[in-house]
Amino acid sequence: MLVHSPHSFDASTFELWAPLLGGGRAVVAPAGEVTASTLRRMVTEHGVTALWLTAGLFSLVAEEEPSCLRGVAQVWTGGDVVSPVAVGQVLAACPGTVVVNGYGPTETTTFAATHAVSDAPSGSLPIGRPLDDMRAYVLDAGLRPVPAGCVGELYLAGAGVARGYAERPGLTAERFVADPFASDGARMYRTGDLARWSTDGLLEYAGRADTQVKLRGFRIEPGEIEAVLAAHPSVGRAVVVVRDDRPGVKRLVGYLVPAGAVATDALRAHLAERLPDYMVPSALVVLDDLPLTGNGKLDRRALPVPETPVGSGREPITLREEVLATLFAEVLGLPRVGVDDSFFELGGHSLLATRLVGRIRASTGEELSLRDLFEAPSVAALAERLANGPELGEKFAELMPLRGEGTLPPLFCVHAGYGVGLGYSRFLPYLPDRPVYALQARSLTRTDGLPATVEEMAADYVALIREVQPQGPYHLLGHSFGGLVVQAMATTLEAMGQEVSLLAVLDAYPYADYTVKGTERDEQETLAVFLQMFRAPAATPDGTPDGTPLTREQVIQTLVEHSFGSFSGQDLLAMGEAWERHVAMMRAFAPARFTGDVLFFTATRQRPEGTPSSSAWAPHTGGTITDLHLDVTHHGLMDPRPVAKIAREILTYLEARD
Numbered sequence: 001m002l003v004h005s006p007h008s009f010d011a012s013t014f015e016l017w018a019p020l021l022g023g024g025r026a027v028v029a030p031a032g033e034v035t036a037s038t039l040r041r042m043v044t045e046h047g048v049t050a051l052w053l054t055a056g057l058f059s060l061v062a063e064e065e066p067s068c069l070r071g072v073a074q075v076w077t078g079g080d081v082v083s084p085v086a087v088g089q090v091l092a093a094c095p096g097t098v099v100v101n102g103y104g105p106t107e108t109t110t111f112a113a114t115h116a117v118s119d120a121p122s123g124s125l126p127i128g129r130p131l132d133d134m135r136a137y138v139l140d141a142g143l144r145p146v147p148a149g150c151v152g153e154l155y156l157a158g159a160g161v162a163r164g165y166a167e168r169p170g171l172t173a174e175r176f177v178a179d180p181f182a183s184d185g186a187r188m189y190r191t192g193d194l195a196r197w198s199t200d201g202l203l204e205y206a207g208r209a210d211t212q213v214k215l216r217g218f219r220i221e222p223g224e225i226e227a228v229l230a231a232h233p234s235v236g237r238a239v240v241v242v243r244d245d246r247p248g249v250k251r252l253v254g255y256l257v258p259a260g261a262v263a264t265d266a267l268r269a270h271l272a273e274r275l276p277d278y279m280v281p282s283a284l285v286v287l288d289d290l291p292l293t294g295n296g297k298l299d300r301r302a303l304p305v306p307e308t309p310v311g312s313g314r315e316p317i318t319l320r321e322e323v324l325a326t327l328f329a330e331v332l333g334l335p336r337v338g339v340d341d342s343f344f345e346l347g348g349h350s351l352l353a354t355r356l357v358g359r360i361r362a363s364t365g366e367e368l369s370l371r372d373l374f375e376a377p378s379v380a381a382l383a384e385r386l387a388n389g390p391e392l393g394e395k396f397a398e399l400m401p402l403r404g405e406g407t408l409p410p411l412f413c414v415h416a417g418y419g420v421g422l423g424y425s426r427f428l429p430y431l432p433d434r435p436v437y438a439l440q441a442r443s444l445t446r447t448d449g450l451p452a453t454v455e456e457m458a459a460d461y462v463a464l465i466r467e468v469q470p471q472g473p474y475h476l477l478g479h480s481f482g483g484l485v486v487q488a489m490a491t492t493l494e495a496m497g498q499e500v501s502l503l504a505v506l507d508a509y510p511y512a513d514y515t516v517k518g519t520e521r522d523e524q525e526t527l528a529v530f531l532q533m534f535r536a537p538a539a540t541p542d543g544t545p546d547g548t549p550l551t552r553e554q555v556i557q558t559l560v561e562h563s564f565g566s567f568s569g570q571d572l573l574a575m576g577e578a579w580e581r582h583v584a585m586m587r588a589f590a591p592a593r594f595t596g597d598v599l600f601f602t603a604t605r606q607r608p609e610g611t612p613s614s615s616a617w618a619p620h621t622g623g624t625i626t627d628l629h630l631d632v633t634h635h636g637l638m639d640p641r642p643v644a645k646i647a648r649e650i651l652t653y654l655e656a657r658d
Contacts, residue, residue: 002042002051004029010106011052011079018050033370035358036065049073052102055080057354062086064358064405066093074116078102081124081205088120089407103127103205107175107189109160112136113203126202127195134158135181136203137188138195143180146196151206154195157181157188218278225254225281228274232267234260237290240281241300251347253306254281255290262286282347314339316379319422320386324360324379326425330403331356335429336640339379348377359403396420396444396571399464402436403428410435411475411502411650412465414482414489416638417586419444419578423638424477430647437468439485441578444571450581454589458488462496465489473501477650479638481582483508484589487620491592500596501657504650505617506637507603511587513616597623599653601646603634626653 001019003026005012019026027046029038034057042048049072053061058077061068066089069075075090075097082101090099097118104112113136115128130136138152139145146152157179164172179188194206222240229238236259244250256262264284271280283306291302316322321339328337332346343353353373360366366386376382402425411434413424419441427436439461443450451457465474474493478486483505490500598621600614614627628649632642 001025002027002029002039002048004034005052010110011054014076014102014110015052024050033354033357035354035361036061036068037358037361040065040068043069043071050076052076054078055082058090059083059086060355060358062089064355066090066405069097070094072097074098074100076100076102078104078111084121084123084125087117087125091118091120101125101127103203104156104160105189105191107162108134108156108158109162112156112158112160115202124204126198126204128202130156130158130203131160134160135188136195137181138197138203148197148199151194151196153209154191154193154203155179155188156191157186161187161189220252220279222252225252225271225275225279228271229254229256229267232270234258234262235267239290239300239303241303243305251283252279252281253303254284255287255303256284257287257289314380318383320383321379323422323425324383326428327356327359328379330428331359333429335644337379339383341378343373343377345377396440398440398442398445399468400438400440402438404435406433406435408434409473409475409501410437410465410469411477412437412439412461412486414439414461414476414478414485415441416478416480416482417579417582418575419582420575421482426638426640426643427647430644431651435468437465439464439482441582443578443581444574452585454484454488454585455492457585458485458492461485462489462492472499474498475502475504475654476500477502477504477506478508479506480508480634481586482506484510484586484591487591487594487598487617488589490594490596494595500594502599502650502654503594503596504599504601504646506601506646507634509612509614509616510591510620511589513612514610591617591620593620593622595622597621598625599650600625600627601637601649602627602629603632603637604629605631605633605636607634 001015001024003012003015005015016026018024027042027048029042032038034053039051039061042051051069051072053075055077056079058075062083063086069090070093072094073096075094077099078101087099091097098116099118101115101117102111103114104110111131112134113128113130115126117125135157137145137155137157138150139155140152143155155177161176164176175190176187177190179186182188192209194209196204196206198204220242222242225240226238229235229240235256237257238254239256240252240254242250243253256267264286267284268280285304285306287304291299316325316339325337325339328341328343328346329335331352332343332348334346337346343356348356353370357368357370357373360368368382368386372385373382376385396419400421402422411427411431413421413427413436415421415438421438421440424436424438442460451460472493474490476486476489478484486503487505487508490503493500598614598617600617602614614625617625630637630642630645632639636642637646
């Protein structure tokens with residue numbers, strides 16, 4: 001049994017007593033937060049066969065890496081409503097595992113009822129049947145049992161019920177009441193939860209009878225927060241509620257009517273000084289008045305959804321900042337995050353922080369802890385902290401999982417001419433629940449076994465993606481040179497009898513259709529293109545702004561000096577050599593015929609003379625070519641705003657084909 005809960009949390013008694021009183025073994029987890037990688041290590045190295053996770057952490061693990069629980073016989077979860085979707089994800093990834101929904105307030109010694117499932121549930125998860133020596137009653141206001149299917153308040157009785165609250169006789173009398181069904185003078189505990197009995201004799205949770213809520217495993221009385229908020233001199237009236245405007249994400253929101261000039265930053269500081277962090281609302285909304293029902297009571301349903309915070313400030317400069325900003329935005333559910341924006345001021349909390357740390361580890365290989373994020377909560381601060389540690393993961397991995405988990409078919413993205421695919425991470429916020437992989441040039445990390453043609457490269461990449469997704473339908477996307485490669489991949493997959501349902505080509509054309517051709521790409525143009533791609537101090541195709549010709553050494557020094565610290569000089573040289581190799585491969589490429597449809601994106605701004613149109617693919621395409629024009633340059637297609645448009649068009653295209 002894995003032991004990881006704090007000693008002050010009643011689940012720790014289960015983690016210790018269950019194995020030690022039953023002849024088992026307690027495996028103590030290492031200090032620090034519990035992540036999917038920690039769980040995987042504990043299971044594989046120490047043979048953990050049972051563990052407990054709060055409902056929030058369970059959902060996080062199920063979303064990020066459910067296979068980390070493979071080999072565990074029983075996974076217990078609870079402390080809040082357990083997501084049936086998360087249960088299904090874990091059971092699908094872990095054959096033979098049983099998930100147990102454990103219900104019970106601390107006042108009844110950890111658990112009072114359980115429900116075990118080995119198949120994915122089709123609806124909400126019951127809280128089950130009472131444990132041995134425990135009794136459950138669903139009663140009306142007169143303490144009379146209600147019929148099956150009817151909602152009443154849940155009372156618990158039996159051996160596990162506590163004696164009361166130490167030195168709090170009033171609260172004890174309120175919650176620990178006489179059991180009218182016992183003849184020995186026993187008491188039962190009034191849980192405050194609403195429940196019903198199913199026709200199968202299972203307890204089903206139906207909400208709360210009072211205003212108490214549970215958030216990330218903590219019991220919260222909104223009235224306590226409202227009192228602290230109303231105590232501030234600038235607040236006239238206040239109400240605090242839990243909202244779940246995003247599925248599966250609960251958050252505290254405070255609404256207030258001002259009594260004077262209101263500064264939300266000062267209010268947040270006021271709350272943080274007087275309340276634990278889990279009781280500080282993630283959003284404060286100022287209203288002219290609180291909405292009321294016709295009877296003059298607070299109309300909670302009419303309280304407005306808080307405006308989604310939008311990141312502001314500086315754009316990312318380095319590769320590390322670009323990747324981190326994308327992951328910040330994805331986890332927070334925001335369109336963008338500036339490098340100086342605080343994760344927590346944008347609505348982040350401890351559970352989302354755990355998710356972010358896991359996403360950073362999975363996408364970049366960077367090792368960091370929750371403490372790193374709390375101490376460096378902005379993209380810029382975290383990037384600086386990581387820059388002082390190891391290099392950015394395996395940044396040139398040939399198949400890079402930008403997001404490895406999701407229930408939708410993966411999107412495989414092929415690099416442009418310089419061989420790096422990490423920029424496709426910009427698609428992540430706009431393609432929810434879809435794994436996204438970047439294919440990157442092998443020549444960036446080695447000199448042997450390199451493909452000599454586009455067709456050979458396509459065959460290599462098809463073998464890689466089939467390790468992730470053995471069967472179609474496949475979704476492929478490529479920008480520039482990558483557009484040629486994904487077209488060749490599509491024909492290769494078709495020859496294998498596989499379906500390609502998305503072939504998205506971003507401004508790439510067969511070389512034979514260019515009406516203006518050069519014998520070799522001018523080195524000045526290549527070096528200037530590199531400066532443009534990385535948004536370094538501008539250089540024209542003819543050289544630097546003062547007319548001085550560019551040199552490789554000068555370009556590399558410029559990129560390194562202007563905060564492109566995620567790439568070393570050696571990296572940039574490898575990217576330049578990859579560019580030259582790929583230009584030669586592009587010139588020799590003769591496309592085979594793809595029988596399906598093509599979703600094409602044309603960059604209309606500053607098109608070089610002699611550039612063909614999407615119709616150049618017509619002789620090589622059996623289906624329809626859908627051509628969408630974007631007012632950006634060829635390299636600008638991968639900027640954040642065009643990426644958002646491209647992602648939306650891809651989703652619309654796929655929805656129309658489903």
